[in-house]
Amino acid sequence: MKTVMIKTHEAWLEMLMAGFMSTTENRQVLVDFSDILFRHFTWIENELIVTQESYSYDRDAIPIRVERLSDILHSIIRHLNELDLQLIGLEDKALAERISSDIHYMTSVLHGMEDETVTxxxxxxxxxxxxxxxxxxxxxxxxxxxxxxxxxxxxxxxxxxxxxxxxxxxxxxxxxxxxxxxxxxxxxxxxxxxxxxxxxxxxxxxxxxxxxxxxxxxxxxxxxxxxxxxxxxxxxxxxxxxxxxxxxxxxxxxxxxxxxxxxxxxxxxxxxxxxxx
Missing domain, CATH: 1.20.1260.10 (Ferritin, core subunit, four-helix bundle)
Known part of the structure; x- marks a missing residue:
């Protein structure tokens, strides 16, 4: 579960940064999605506390420097799909289903976003x-x-x-x-x-x-x-x-x-x- 928390943490920040790369209507959608991922992060953290597992907020570096928004969107989609697979290991199946449902919707929206130049x-x-x-x-x-x-x-x-x-x-x-x-x-x-x-x-x-x-x-x-x-x-x-x-x-x-x-x-x-x- 700690790995799920780390990957959710990274996905939250990656989505948030993607939001500020956009200068179109994509921005608000991406920032809203980042808020959803932060809530996922807190839900998973609560599960770790309930099960008395030690954890920290450590994470890997998050490379975000791109020239096109589509580049970061493809990265986010890949990371969310990987995260979705890792949810299978969660003991709380209801929690896993809620997060998975959100991931499926978010990735479907990201797939349809129009590309733009990033400055x-x-x-x-x-x-x-x-x-x-x-x-x-x-x-x-x-x-x-x-x-x-x-x-x-x-x-x-x-x-x-x-x-x-x-x-x-x-x-x-x-x-x-x-x-x-x-x-x-x-x-x-x-x-x-x-x-x-x-x-x-x-x-x-x-x-x-x-x-x-x-x-x-x-x-x-x-x-x-x-x-x-x-x-x-x-x-x-x-x-x-x-x-x-x-x-x-x-x-x-x-x-x-x-x-x-x-x-x-x-x-x-x-x-x-x-x-x-």
């Missing part, structure tokens, strides 16, 4: 309709590389915490934080693709999500969010003279961090109350 790896580092200075371009490039990974890392961390918690209050907070990180990840991937610098986030080390001291993690996380606010503020200032639109976007991200800090503060207070009880 997400051009390394042009230009933003459509906006002329940025070299300084602003460099700042935006660095931000996107760092924050794309960071949002993926946070998804993995909060998903792991949620998967191993039976507390409804905390799980509500973890799910909101997962959703928020997904929103940021998708926006940053979209921007990266437009600039020709789309990349798969690197693997998250298990020490980062297999957390022993959640209280300390939340304290550190609040400090990281405060630092992220400063980075957004700096980036907003760096691009402001070239693009009011981008400046407003990074101000928006900056203000969203306040909500994340509030949620983490709530979780921290809840942990403290439970510990003292």
């Amino acid at each position: 997400a790896f051009s390394m042009a580092r230009t933003f459509p309709g906006i002329s940025l200075t070299q300084e602003a371009t460099d700042a935006l490039t660095l931000f996107l590389f760092e924050e794309t990974y960071k949002e993926y890392e946070l998804i993995m961390i909060y998903n792991y915490l949620k998967a191993h918690s039976d507390d409804a209050y905390l799980n509500r907070i973890f799910q909101i934080l997962i959703d928020e990180s997904f929103f940021h990840l998708k926006r940053f991937c979209d921007m990266g693709a437009k600039m020709g610098i789309l990349a798969v986030p690197r693997v998250v080390m298990k020490e980062l999500y297999q957390i022993e001291d959640v209280t300390q993690f939340l304290k550190d996380g609040i400090n990281e969010e405060l630092a992220a606010k400063e980075e957004c503020k700096k980036l907003s200032e760096a691009v402001a003279k070239d693009s009011e639109e981008l400046a407003r976007f990074f101000d928006f991200i900056n203000y969203q961090e306040n909500y994340h800090i509030s949620l983490m503060t709530d979780a921290l207070a809840y942990y403290a109350k439970e510990t003292d009880a």
Whole structure:
């Protein structure tokens, strides 16, 4: 089952990246399919927890650099078909059937997608309709590389915490934080693709999500969010003279961090109350 989880993890990211390679109506379909695969990932993870099998979020590298969308679609179809065969080994036959049914539909849709040229790896580092200075371009490039990974890392961390918690209050907070990180990840991937610098986030080390001291993690996380606010503020200032639109976007991200800090503060207070009880 661990192999099924790894392959589902890889298929989820490959599908997500394919979505941002597209500039047509294919994009939304591919991103929606990636959401389905992430749900599959969480279902399989839950089965591993129920059966008390140890696991991690390790995975192989995911090559995505293509010139035509059809190339990545053929790769995804092949990987999904391989995954479908591996589902035979799952003990939970109902789960296997649900996932298999989704795979059959998704592959049928992918087969019928129109091809398109991919520019997400051009390394042009230009933003459509906006002329940025070299300084602003460099700042935006660095931000996107760092924050794309960071949002993926946070998804993995909060998903792991949620998967191993039976507390409804905390799980509500973890799910909101997962959703928020997904929103940021998708926006940053979209921007990266437009600039020709789309990349798969690197693997998250298990020490980062297999957390022993959640209280300390939340304290550190609040400090990281405060630092992220400063980075957004700096980036907003760096691009402001070239693009009011981008400046407003990074101000928006900056203000969203306040909500994340509030949620983490709530979780921290809840942990403290439970510990003292």
